[in-house]
Amino acid sequence: MIGSLILLFALTTLYMSATSRIKAYIKIVSLQGVILFLILFFRADNIFSLNFIFLAVETLLVKAVVIPLFLSNVLGKSAVLRESDPRIPNFYSLVISSLVLFSGFIISNLHSDIFEQITPLYFGISISTIFISLFIITSKKNILTHVVGYIMMENGIFLLSLSVAKEMPMVVNMGVLLDLFIAVFILGLFISKINSAFEETNIHSLTSLKDYGDDD
């Protein structure tokens, strides 16, 4: 069960690199939040422990509902609905992401004693998710897509932390969630500002600070 959920998670990353509607991106990160919750649910020994309840709130409430709603709200204010003219055409980014994912699978099937502490499938998929998100951030041009890429990267990191049997202390977990939440919030506010100041949310408008080249 958990194995197929992780594969589903991997498929969402592929869909992410193949589509160009920003609304779809937001739906995907929301779906990833739900998948992460289900993974947590099926592997938990005790669903009434404080740590589990906290992580359930983090995935199901924050990652699957609050952040996507907030991003949809930001999206509603900007006129851009589609990631136009990506640096690398969607088809090629799908190919590249698939290759990254494939190498993730290969890593997770390596039988080596350095893997004794972790679950290999989690590890391979989460590392490839992190790299695919970095790739998406660099290849797409809309800054809202960048934020979605950042959240997907955080989801990948969350999956990676599940691959370790040990748990982070509660205080650290809480701090991480708080930081992530505020970061997304601040970035969202900045997107609205950028949208009204530059009349578009494309990174082309964010190139006036530089050293070589003409002054504006």
Add this chain to the structure above:
Amino acid sequence: MMIKLLLMLPVAISLILFLLRSKKLNQAMLVIYSVLYLLSVFYIWLVPQEQSNDLFGLYFRVDALNVLFLLVLGVVFAGMALYNLGFMKGLDVSRGSHTYYSIGVILFVLCMTGTLLSTHLGLSWVFIEATTLASAYLVYFNKTKHSLEAAWKYVFICSIGISLAFVGIILLSIGTGHINSLFFDGLYSQANKIVPIWLKLSFAFMLVGFGTKMGLAPVHAWLPDAHSEAPSPISALLSAALLNSAFLIILKLYKLMELTHLDDYARTLLFTMGILSLFITAVFIFGVKNYKRMLAYSSIENMGIITIGIAIGGVGVFAAMLHLVGHSFIKSSFFLTSGNILNRFQTKKIGEVSGILKIDRVTGWLWIICFVGIAGLPPSPLFISEFLMVKAMFIKQYFFLAAIFLLLLTVIIYGMGKLVLKMSFGDVSPQHTTLTQTGRTLSWHMYVPQLILLAISVMIGLYMPDVVNKLIQGAATVISTM
């Protein structure tokens, strides 16, 4: 007790400021808090603290290493707060912005203090990410298109970098196996049980992550933008305190690498990033058209020098610590002085500024003296530290490295010197001639902090008091355990 005060008081003050929203109170509170901060840091330094073993004492602790960083932060913060009195007078800001600015500064300092004091790797991570978020508004403070762009890049790039550092933390916790601890002390005592391959991977991730925050090339992209667009007092804090806080975490990790005998690997990475930082600065210093960006690149350079010093080891570690102290004091006064120039000329373009000495003699001389200090000419402490570093390179027979190091430093000094001298001397350009006649002077708050900071630096450079020597020596011995 003092530590609790340092971490609790700012929250209370921010709350009061938020509720009352008075400009005068904001100004007064910032100065009072900075003085209290400085006093309590001195108290922590001079009076030995007993270790408390409650939850608070477990996560936050003072040792010989971070007390140095705390002192630097305290002094720079006090200088910045004093300068801020004059700086804010010249600005026309709304009550709300003024309040958010003051709260932002206080929370920013709080987050840096948390980073410095934290004994837990995960908690350090939380605080270092919080520094980005607390200072986002400060970078955006001018509310221009440029500051918006800078703030966006700052928050986004740093968040991505810091996320990579978190990957490193998870990889480390895979490598530690059955040792269920991310406390630095726990990691040090069990160092030999950590699986080397995971530690190596994790160090690479964390170096990139915290290195982003420290401003090491090639992950420095946010730094020139944020430093140049932030108000000058904030630039001073960013450059002289924030970069150090991120560096402290890298230092603690480097110590772990030493204890696990992977220091050769760590050194190679540190050397690469250090030399690359010098190289990037040497290339870009000739293209800058904005004097605050010039200072920002100089920060990248100095972070590179400090990293190289750590990587050399031996006396290089002491030199790196001395360099860190000197750089913080001199660079913060450099950035504060750039605020005076901006106030006078109303432009950040180097091409439009000349003849500072004719318009404002004190600012002009401060500008030149700060340059002399940063360039590492005697009596700057940076002269001693750079000299010791080259000496350490010769001892270890890194002749090629020493040659490149000196060459790049010379190129950077030449590039900066040309710009600084052009700005200070020469005739006042026609559009600014009115400035000489008006005879308007800046308030004394905008000169005294720089003078004090520079005086401390010169004192360290010429004659180092025994207590300061012991302090830096103590910090250096914590790192070079071998």
